[in-house]
Amino acid sequence: MKIVTKCEDRLALRGVGRVGFYNGSDHTPEDIPFPSCLAAALRFIGEGYSWTTFTEKGKTWHRNDLYIELLGASGMAFGLRWKDGWYQDAADMMFVADPTEIIRRSFAHMGYGFRSVDKSGSPGDEARFVNEIRQSLKSGKPILSFGVVGPPECGLITGYDEGGGVLIGWSYFQDLPPFNSGVEHESDGTYRKRNWFPDTWSLIVIEDKVDRPEPVDRNAEILRWAVSVARNPADRRGGGTQHTGLAAYDAWAKQVTNDADFLTDDERVFRSRHEIHNSAVSIVAECRWAASELLKMIAESESKTVPDLLAAADRFRREHDLMWQAWGLVGGNGNPRAHEVFVDPEIRKELASVILKARDLDAEAIGIIEKLCC
Incomplete structure (x- = not known):
């Protein structure tokens, strides 16, 4: 439900x-x-996508079908990134x-225009950002922001x-220290x-609707982009030496088994490096599960290619399951x-083996998709 609270200096x-x-x-x-x-923004302004309810392993779940579709359209459902070294943004999906x-x-x-608002370094930047925010909210549209609270992730x-x-x-990050310092509610x-303003990198303004491709064309573009994202071996954006797509699995496995990175007694180092590795595990688990679900959704309207779509979906689902094996090797998800x-080198070798098995399943899935669309 849309509720707007508004006065001269306030709008929510x-x-x-x-x-x-x-x-x-x-x-x-x-x-x-x-x-x-x-x-979330598109649902608020009227995009009425369904939520799918299902039961798995005794638990009832609700799946946001719009989120699943956007993971596919963006390429993130099929992507992976690893930045050489142990960086907090090693697996940043925006890259x-x-x-x-x-x-x-x-x-x-989705059939919408948009406009990016970036800092120019001029004294008027903050006033310009405020104006963009106020105008968008007055039109009833939330603003996508990078930063504001915490690192430059979308909010x-x-x-x-x-x-x-x-x-x-x-x-x-609004409830996570240290990012929530000074945050009220x-x-x-x-x-x-x-x-x-100092913690805000950029904004995205949602503009008016534009012509939206037909479903069959949207699905075809998702599949073509999936192949491109997976086959792109490296990217230089964001600094450092980066690996994307299938090549990211090799770089990740190599990093995990580099014993020289663990020649320290500093627990903070171990904890940080595990967090970075675990972030990649979580990303692969969620994104490949979403890829599997999306391909099954597409198969419902693509009768001629159902067997191939379901075969690729099966590979992605098995890749998701491998990430649970990776969690199991370190005592379970959330241990x-x-x-x-x-820290144990033998455990890290086993983890690398799981990562490379995931790569192979990913390659099989992408190979199936590639034959369908490219």
């Missing part, structure tokens, strides 16, 4: 769906910020391909106060952030002492 859109890391709910995870934020292309394809798939701006001196919205749980197990 109420009813924009919350985004955030998985918290144990009955909603399937949406841990990739950009497609989740875009899905599985050209970020501008990821964004462009997502909006084109949602759903309101402002004090004329723009305070921003209101949803962030994946509205009654509905949205964050309130003062002095937000607070997993970083201690991760």
